[in-house]
Amino acid sequence: xxxxxxxxxxxxxxxxxxxxxxxxxxxxxxxxxxxxxxxxxxxxxxxxxxxxxxxxxxxxxxxxxxxxxxxxxxxxxxxxxxxxxxxxxxxxxxxxxxxxxxxxxxxxxxxxxxxxxxxxxxxxxxxxxxxxxxxxxxxxxxxxxxxxxxxxxxxxxxxxxxxxxxxxxxxxxxxxxxxxxxxxxxxxxxxxxxxxxxxxxxxxxxxxxxxxxxxxxxxxxxxxxxxxxxxxxxxxxxxxxxxxxxxxxxxxxxxxxxxxxxxxxxxxxxxxxxxxxxxxxxxxxxxxxxxxxxxxxxxxxxxxxxxxxxxxxxxxxxxxxxxxxxxxxxxxxxxxxxxxxxxxxxxxxxxxxxxxxxxxxxxxxxxxxxxxxxxxxxxxxxxxxxxxxxxxxxxxxxxxxxxxxxxxxxxxxxxxxxxxxxxxxxxxxxxxxxxxxxxxxxxxxxxxxxxxxxxxxxxxxxxxxxxxxxxxxxxxxxxxxxxxxxxxxxxxxxxxxxxxxxxxxxxxxxxxxxxxxxxxx
Numbered sequence: 001x002x003x004x005x006x007x008x009x010x011x012x013x014x015x016x017x018x019x020x021x022x023x024x025x026x027x028x029x030x031x032x033x034x035x036x037x038x039x040x041x042x043x044x045x046x047x048x049x050x051x052x053x054x055x056x057x058x059x060x061x062x063x064x065x066x067x068x069x070x071x072x073x074x075x076x077x078x079x080x081x082x083x084x085x086x087x088x089x090x091x092x093x094x095x096x097x098x099x100x101x102x103x104x105x106x107x108x109x110x111x112x113x114x115x116x117x118x119x120x121x122x123x124x125x126x127x128x129x130x131x132x133x134x135x136x137x138x139x140x141x142x143x144x145x146x147x148x149x150x151x152x153x154x155x156x157x158x159x160x161x162x163x164x165x166x167x168x169x170x171x172x173x174x175x176x177x178x179x180x181x182x183x184x185x186x187x188x189x190x191x192x193x194x195x196x197x198x199x200x201x202x203x204x205x206x207x208x209x210x211x212x213x214x215x216x217x218x219x220x221x222x223x224x225x226x227x228x229x230x231x232x233x234x235x236x237x238x239x240x241x242x243x244x245x246x247x248x249x250x251x252x253x254x255x256x257x258x259x260x261x262x263x264x265x266x267x268x269x270x271x272x273x274x275x276x277x278x279x280x281x282x283x284x285x286x287x288x289x290x291x292x293x294x295x296x297x298x299x300x301x302x303x304x305x306x307x308x309x310x311x312x313x314x315x316x317x318x319x320x321x322x323x324x325x326x327x328x329x330x331x332x333x334x335x336x337x338x339x340x341x342x343x344x345x346x347x348x349x350x351x352x353x354x355x356x357x358x359x360x361x362x363x364x365x366x367x368x369x370x371x372x373x374x375x376x377x378x379x380x381x382x383x384x385x386x387x388x389x390x391x392x393x394x395x396x397x398x399x400x401x402x403x404x405x406x407x408x409x410x411x412x413x414x415x416x417x418x419x420x421x422x423x424x425x426x427x428x429x430x431x432x433x434x435x436x437x438x439x440x441x442x443x444x445x446x447x448x449x450x451x452x453x454x455x456x457x458x459x460x461x462x463x464x465x466x467x468x469x470x471x472x473x474x475x476x477x478x479x480x481x482x483x484x485x486x487x488x489x490x491x492x493x494x495x496x497x498x499x500x501x502x503x504x505x506x507x508x509x510x511x512x513x514x515x516x517x518x519x520x521x
Contacts (some may be wrong), residue, residue: 343472
């Protein structure tokens with residue numbers, strides 16, 4: 001069956017009643033109306049007693065929140081919300097605290113991870129060699145293996161793509177070469193040249209007997225794809241799932257989106273990075289100026305971890321149990337030599353208390369001796385990351401951030417600017433990419449260690465989303481990442497304290513205002 005050409009206009013889906021009631025906006029609006037009603041009733045019936053009760057409940061909640069185990073910035077945000085609007089803040093806090101609908105997903109993810117734990121290779125020997133070459137990188141390898149469960153690999157190769165167009169070309173070649181299976185997991189899918197071209201190849205491969213599995217995040221049903229889209233792909237021979245499709249049920253699980261981008265072909269080659277499946281990512285469609293994104297290709301033994309990460313997520317939603325994992329884990333191919341560096345693919349899940357994505361970034365910043373270069377579309381920092389960046393700059397490390405000059409979300413842009421003054425005063429250098437929008441998620445430290453993946457510098461990536469990345473230690477492409485960063489610097493303007501002082505009053509005001517509730521956004 002040939003793949004249909006999908007037009008963007010034909011699949012613009014309006015949100016219905018049941019979609020709206022599952023959203024946080026509806027919940028907050030309902031609670032606000034409840035508060036107004038209770039206050040009016042209280043003023044008429046109970047008079048001064050309602051005020052006294054509100055003060056007591058607020059005081060008890062503030063004590064409870066301040067003694068909870070969470071980031072100090074998150075605590076302050078909740079205290080502000082509870083103190084300002086207790087009738088909204090208290091129920092909302094416990095709604096999120098109780099994780100309505102979250103525990104079922106948590107158990108499913110934990111089960112899938114347990115099923116695959118023994119299939120990850122023993123990485124202790126490789127980690128020991130990393131320690132000899134680079135003790136600081138060895139610490140990171142030990143953390144990812146022992147705590148997060150992701151081993152380090154040698155005899156693997158990485159190729160860096162400084163723009164989405166190059167990644168698109170490479171992935172098309174990889175897809176056309178598929179003989180056994182294709183696994184794809186993406187956050188955004190939108191009709192256009194990029195997706196229609198890929199879909200055509202997937203349909204042809206499925207018809208030829210290649211096993212094709214495709215999973216995308218359920219938020220795509222809001223406007224990019226019809227809700228029935230998985231059935232359309234199934235009819236073409238492509239096994240398809242929406243991750244966490246939004247249904248008329250109130251659940252905190254809908255706050256945990258699948259932000260990962262993974263492509264695995266035959267267990268031999270894998271891709272990750274910031275590039276989604278939509279035309280703006282390859283500059284086929286102009287949105288917010290030139291779209292600067294990055295990705296990395298992995299070959300060799302390290303592909304095994306990406307294969308297992310995909311299967312973990314896929315099987316977490318299987319009602320009849322998982323699959324036979326071993327059949328998708330071919331004998332590892334040795335690519336290159338032991339001198340070609342090390343690769344650690346890893347994931348991060350909001351279903352546990354381990355902040356893997358943030359911890360990796362913090363380690364790179366805290367252990368750097370000469371420099372740390374960062375590209376990110378968003379800069380919404382908690383207290384720990386802010387202190388890490390400012391302290392590194394104060395101890396003489398050259399910290400440079402490249403952020404968008406043309407934002408995709410104004411509120412995120414205003415929030416990023418609310419951090420500028422504190423960072424600049426500490427010696428952090430900030431640049432804005434003037435041709436357009438930076439969507440890359442890259443961190444490079446001291447010419448030896450780098451991370452390319454899906455993790456933004458914001459609360460959603462650190463705390464709420466499923467994420468993935470590849471840590472690169474001494475690989476040949478680390479030099480390519482450095483070259484790309486320096487090339488991108490030349491296309492960016494440096495922001496100074498003087499610029500911050502002359503920023504529009506509205507931008508400064510809304511940035512500071514939004515900063516109060518940033519952890520809840």
